[in-house]
Amino acid sequence: MAEWVEVCDDDEIDVEDVIRFDEGDRSFAVYRDDKGNYYATEGFCTHGKFHLSDGLVMGKQIECPKHNGRFDITNGAAVRVPACVDLQTYPVKVEAGTVFIQI
Template identity: 40%
Template structure:
C-alpha cells in the first residue's frame, strides 16, 4: 500500500497533554500531543458518537466525554466498558513545523 502524506496542522497548534480536532480531506481527526509526540485518531467515539476532542486526555488515554470509556491513542484500543470497539489511528510524520497524516 502506498503512503500518501497529507498536511494536517502546524506543530505549534497541537498542544502538549491535550487534544484538538482538525478537518483533513473532509474527515474529522483528533490530534494529541503527548510526551513530545503527536498521535492521530478518528475524532468520534465508537460507542456514543461523541467528539473525543471534547474528552479528557490523561497520558496515552483519551476519555470519551459522554460515557467515560477510554481509548489508547497509540493503537486505538478500547480500554474499558462501555466500549466494545476501538478507534482508527493514523500514522503521523513531522516535517519541520508541520504535522502530516497518512489517511490511507
C-alpha cells in the same frame, strides 16, 4: 492510495491535548501525549459517536467526554467501558514544525 495531509503547526497542539481535524467528509482527532509524541485516530468515539476532540488526554489515553470510555491513542484500543470497539489509527509525522497524518 494513502497520502500525507497537513494538519497544523506542531505548537498548535499542547502537551496532553487533542484537536479536531476534518478532511472532506472525514473527521480525525490528533493528539500530543505527555512525552510530546503525536498520534491520530478517527475522530468519533465508537460508543456514543461523540467527537473525541472534546475529551481529556491523560498520558497515552483519551477519555470520551460523553460517557467516559477511554482509548489508547497509540493503537486505538478501547481500554475502558462503555467503549468496547477500537478506534482506527493513522500514521503521524512532524516535518519542519508541521504535523501531517497519512489518510
